[in-house]
Every structure is written in C-alpha cells, then in structure tokens.
Amino acid sequence: MKKTIQTSRRHFLRGVGVALALPWMESLPLLAQNSKAAVTAHANRPPIRFAQIYFSNGVEPAHWWAKGEGALMEFGRAAQPLTSIREDIVFLRGLYHEKALSSTSPHLGRMNLLSGATVSLDPKDIRVGKSFDQILAQRVSGHTAVPSLVLGIEPNELRLEDGLSMIYGSNISWASPTKPATKEIYPSRTFDQLIGDGKGRKLDRTILDAVLEEAHLIQPKVSTSDRKKLDEYLESIRDIEKRLDHAAKEERLEGWHPTLKQPNMPRPGDPLPQSVPEHMKLMLDLIVLAFQMDKTRVATLMLNNDLSQMNFKFLEGVRGALHLDLTHNGKAPELEAMYLKTNQFHTQHFTYLVNRLKEIDEGGTSLLDNSVLMFASSLFDGDAHSADQLPIVLAGKAGGALKTGRILDYLDKGNDNRRACSLYLSLMDMMGVQLDHFGDTDKRLAGLYEDHGNA
Numbered sequence: 001m002k003k004t005i006q007t008s009r010r011h012f013l014r015g016v017g018v019a020l021a022l023p024w025m026e027s028l029p030l031l032a033q034n035s036k037a038a039v040t041a042h043a044n045r046p047p048i049r050f051a052q053i054y055f056s057n058g059v060e061p062a063h064w065w066a067k068g069e070g071a072l073m074e075f076g077r078a079a080q081p082l083t084s085i086r087e088d089i090v091f092l093r094g095l096y097h098e099k100a101l102s103s104t105s106p107h108l109g110r111m112n113l114l115s116g117a118t119v120s121l122d123p124k125d126i127r128v129g130k131s132f133d134q135i136l137a138q139r140v141s142g143h144t145a146v147p148s149l150v151l152g153i154e155p156n157e158l159r160l161e162d163g164l165s166m167i168y169g170s171n172i173s174w175a176s177p178t179k180p181a182t183k184e185i186y187p188s189r190t191f192d193q194l195i196g197d198g199k200g201r202k203l204d205r206t207i208l209d210a211v212l213e214e215a216h217l218i219q220p221k222v223s224t225s226d227r228k229k230l231d232e233y234l235e236s237i238r239d240i241e242k243r244l245d246h247a248a249k250e251e252r253l254e255g256w257h258p259t260l261k262q263p264n265m266p267r268p269g270d271p272l273p274q275s276v277p278e279h280m281k282l283m284l285d286l287i288v289l290a291f292q293m294d295k296t297r298v299a300t301l302m303l304n305n306d307l308s309q310m311n312f313k314f315l316e317g318v319r320g321a322l323h324l325d326l327t328h329n330g331k332a333p334e335l336e337a338m339y340l341k342t343n344q345f346h347t348q349h350f351t352y353l354v355n356r357l358k359e360i361d362e363g364g365t366s367l368l369d370n371s372v373l374m375f376a377s378s379l380f381d382g383d384a385h386s387a388d389q390l391p392i393v394l395a396g397k398a399g400g401a402l403k404t405g406r407i408l409d410y411l412d413k414g415n416d417n418r419r420a421c422s423l424y425l426s427l428m429d430m431m432g433v434q435l436d437h438f439g440d441t442d443k444r445l446a447g448l449y450e451d452h453g454n455a
Contacts, residue, residue, distance in 0.1 A: 044256050046362045046370040047143065048399045048431050049291045050136055051299040052114065053284075053353065053375045054172050055346035056306045057327035058382035059391045060339050066091040070405035078343035082393065085354045087405040088368065090394040090448075094410035095420040096387060098440055100378070106385035108161060108168040111306055113378045113390070115174060116421040116439030123163055131174045132424040132438060134181055137298045139433045146193060148173070148298035149290055150181040151283050153276065154305045161307055169306035172378075183302070187268035187282040194286070194295045195263070258294040259362055265289060276314060277345075284353045291367060292360055297431075303346055306378065315341050327382035339382070350375040354395045371396040372430055390420060398430040401449060408447055417446060 063078035073086040082089060097116045103109030109119045117129025137148035150173045157166035171180035184190050219227055265285060273279035280303055287299045304310045308323040318326070318338045326342060329335030350373075357368035373395040380386045389411065397404060410418035421439030426448050428435060436442060 045399065046256050046365065046367075047140075047294065047297055049297045049299075049367075049371040050133065050427065050431055051287055051291075051301070051353070051371065051373045052133055052172070053350050053373065054113065054300065054302045055343075055375075055377050056169075056302075056304045056308045056382075057323060058377050058379035058386070059343050060336060061381045061386075063340055064343070064380075064391055066407050069407070073405065073407070078340055079347055079393075081344055081347040081351045085351050085358075085395065088354055088358065088395050089404055090402065091407045092392040092394065092410070092423070093407070094389050094413065094418045095392055095423060095445075096389050096415075096418060097420050098415070100387040103387075105162060105164060107307055107379075108164045108166070110378050110385070110387045111168040111172070113172050113376060113420075114300075114424070116419070116424070116441075117177070119168060121164065123160070123165065126165055126167060127178050128168065128174055129177050129439065131172065131181075132428060133173055133298055133300050134175050135435070135438075136428060136431055136433055137296075140297050140431065144294060144296045146290065146296040148181070148300070149190065149193075149287060149296050150183050150300050151190060151287070152183045152185045152302040152305070153279050153283065154302070154308060154310060155185055156180075156183060157305060166305075166307070170302075172302060173300045186270075186272055187279070187286060188270045190283070190286045191263070191267050191289075194290050194293065256363070258292060259360065259367075260289070260292040263289060263293070276310065276312075280349050281352065284349060284356070287353065288356045288360070288367075291357070291371065303349065312338070312342050312345070315345060317341060329383055331383065347375070350393070350395075357396070368395065369397045370399050372398040372402060372427060374427070389418075392420070392423070398427075401430045413446070416441075417443070419443070422446075423448070 060078050063076040065076040066073055066079060066082070068074050070087055073083075073091075075082050075086075075091075079091075082091075097110075097112055099116060099118045100110040100112055103119060103121070105119070105121055109121060112119050112128050114131035114133055115129030118127075120127035133148060141147035152170070154170070156170040159166050161169065167180060171183060173181040173183070175181040184193070219230060222230065268282055273282060283301055287301065290296045290299065304323060310323045311320070312318045312323055312326065313320050315338075318341055321335070321338060323342060326335055326339045329339055354368060354373065357371055357373075358366050360367040362370055375393040375395070377391050378387075380389050380391055394402065395404070396402065419439070419441045421441045422443045422445040425435060425438050425441070425443070426445045428438070429444065
C-alpha cells in the first residue's frame with residue numbers, strides 16, 4: 001500500500017510516536033506565525049504551562065466571594081480553602097459566555113467553557129467550538145512528547161439528557177468543533193503516556209532515525225530551495241544532538257532543562273481507583289509530573305462530568321446524595337449545606353495542585369511561577385442554572401506576566417468587556433500564542449497583565 005503525505009497548517013516529521021516540527025517551507029501551506037513568541041523565548045527560561053481544573057454544576061453563590069488583597073484577602077465559605085494560596089491567585093468575578101447565557105438548554109447547552117461557542121441543540125449534529133486548550137496544544141506540541149493531557153474522573157456518558165448527547169457533559173476539551181479530545185480516566189494509562197515517546201514506549205533510537213523514512217518521502221515533493229532548507233534543518237538538529245550528548249556526559253545541558261528526568265512516583269495500578277479523593281489526587285499528581293518532566297505543557301482535568309452521577313457520601317455530613325441532586329437543591333437548607341461541602345472539596349483539590357507546583361524549584365522560580373492554572377465551572381448557581389457569570393480562579397504567575405493576590409471584578413464593565421474569551425486570548429498570549437480573534441471576541445481582558453495593565 002502506497003504511503004501518502006498528509007499536509008496541514010502545522011507540519012511535522014513523524015516516527016514511532018515522535019513529532020519533529022518542520023521549518024516553514026514555501027512548498028507547504030503557510031503556518032501562521034502566532035507561536036513566534038513561544039519559539040523565540042529565551043532558552044534559559046522555563047516554559048509556561050497551562051492547566052484547567054473543571055468542577056461541575058457551579059457553586060453555592062451566597063458563599064462564593066472574595067474581598068481584600070494579597071495576604072489580607074478573605075473568602076466566603078465555599079471558597080475558604082483558597083485562603084492558604086491567596087497570594088498566588090487571581091479571583092475573577094463577572095466573566096461569562098454569551099452563547100451559554102442565551103442557550104435554551106440549561107445544562108448541556110452551557111458546556112462551552114473553553115470555547116465560548118454555540119452548543120448545537122440538534123441531536124443529529126454534535127458540535128461546539130474547538131477549545132482553546134487544544135489550540136495551545138497544537139501550537140506548542142513541537143516542544144513536548146505529549147501535546148496535551150486530557151483527563152477526567154468519570155467516563156464519557158453515551159446517554160441522552162433533555163434530548164442531547166451527554167458527550168457534551170463529559171468533555172470540556174474539544175479537538176475540533178465536532179470531536180472532543182480523547183479523555184483518559186485511568187491513572188495507569190496516563191502514567192504510561194508520559195514515559196518514553198508519549199505513548200508508553202521507551203525510545204531506543206534518536207528522533208532523526210525515527211523520522212528518517214518520512215523525511216525521504218517529503219524531499220521529492222518539495223521545491224529545490226525547500227529541499228536544501230530541509231537538509232540544512234536536519235543537519236542542524238544532528239549537530240544539536242551531538243552537543244546535547246556531550247553535555248549529558250558531563251551531567252549538564254545547555255539552557256533550561258526539566259528538573260526531573262525520571263518519574264518520582266510509582267506507576268499507579270491498572271484498576272480504576274475506587275476512592276474518588278484518591279483518584280483526583282493521582283490525576284493531579286500526574287499533571288505535576290508531566291509539567292516537571294516537560295512531557296506536556298497543556299492539561300485539563302474534569303473532576304466530575306456535568307450532571308454528575310458522583311456520590312459524595314465519602315464527605316463527612318453528606319448523606320447518600322448524588323452531586324446532581326445536591327446542586328439542584330431547591331434552596332433546601334440541608335441540601336445547600338451539603339452542596340457547600342462539595343464546593344469546598346473541589347477547591348481543596350485545586351489548592352493541593354497549587355501547593356504541589358509551588359514546592360518545585362526551577363532555578364530560582366517555582367513551577368507554579370512558570371504556570372497559569374484555571375479553576376472554573378460552566379455554571380455559576382447550579383440550582384438556578386445561571387450562566388450570567390462564571391466562577392473562575394487563576395493561579396500562578398505565567399513567568400511574570402500575571403500579578404497574583406488580586407480580585408478582578410468585571411460585573412459592572414458592560415457585557416462586551418467581560419467576555420471569558422477575552423481571558424482566553426490573554427492566557428494564550430502568556431503561552432506565546434497570539435490570535436486576532438477567539439470565540440466571541442477580539443479583545444484581551446482589561447487589567448489582567450502585570451506589564452501592560454489594560455492591554
């Protein structure tokens with residue numbers, strides 16, 4: 001069977017699971033230069049990582065608030081676990097998605113958290129916008145073995161809810177408008193994905209050897225000038241390999257390098273963990289491992305699906321009710337109190353991740369300093385299905401671009417100046433990926449940046 005060459009907006013030589021980014025060539029479709037900042041970043045600086053931690057069904061609104069600044073910041077009971085990391089976060093109020101707010105589907109029509117796009121209400125047409133984490137993954141994947149980690153605790157559900165597919169409720173990360181990114185819920189499989197070439201296999205030859213066959217296939221199909229450019233590029237990579245081999249023998253590397261070469265945690269067992277808290281912490285630990293080893297720079301984790309069937313009876317004071325029932329409580333005081341405990345539980349796990357990253361030194365700065373984390377849900381008040389604002393907390397300094405210890409309130413800024421997609425454009429900027437437009441806006445989020453304020 002004849003092997004064919006597939007071209008796309010991003011070009012790679014591929015072999016045994018390894019992807020090697022090609023230089024721009026006139027013979028291939030032009031790659032937008034939006035990732036220029038990421039490519040030209042100073043070699044001695046750690047890269048910026050992004051992680052989204054999602055929890056379903058919103059918050060108990062009366063207890064989700066923050067006031068003050070820095071070490072004096074105070075929180076409502078639902079957000080109370082953030083107290084220990086208050087100088088490391090930005091608490092956001094008032095951001096929203098217009099398409100979610102206008103949707104007639106109170107739950108699944110609002111599962112557009114990372115895209116801001118319209119969720120199709122036609123049961124025959126599963127469609128929502130490509131999520132910005134996958135845009136990031138596509139643009140920075142040439143640097144890491146794994147383009148992105150897409151993780152969850154609960155499996156994809158295939159049932160219908162209000163006539164719509166629960167594939168919407170089971171995924172926040174979408175590789176295309178019609179296809180969710182493959183979500184992994186097994187810690188063992190995630191661990192294996194991080195080892196070797198990104199598919200659980202140990203590399204036993206150089207990257208160039210792995211992609212040589214496809215390089216030979218490409219060479220006859222490009223112009224003479226591009227062929228020379230490709231040859232020079234491959235030779236330059238060979239020279240870099242030789243330098244790195246020499247440096248490795250001296251137990252050093254040129255420029256920045258990951259602080260961890262081998263996993264510092266045991267491989268999780270094959271069975272799915274039966275303890276929800278254990279399962280969540282394992283997945284968070286694997287994100288830390290992936291970032292520390294520079295196996296990926298983009299990760300998402302769904303702590304639970306939308307309309308979750310997770311039972312929180314493992315929490316003290318929560319008796320035999322599914323998460324969905326607790327959040328749709330009709331303002332019954334007893335159920336509201338249990339709903340509050342689930343908010344605290346989710347927030348504790350986000351705090352756990354922040355503290356783990358904060359403990360890891362990367363040569364004078366922490367892994368947290370070189371990350372930007374986002375903790376959010378697709379609804380605000382789960383009982384009322386309200387989407388007029390989203391509960392969002394950021395953590396980390398994004399390499400110095402993000403000033404933390406702040407509350408940013410956009411509720412009175414006018415709808416055009418409080419779009420969550422403006423935040424996403426800004427976060428992509430911090431990762432070195434500049435887009436002119438994303439979702440429903442072409443504006444960056446005012447007041448977010450440390451260096452240029454209301455850019």
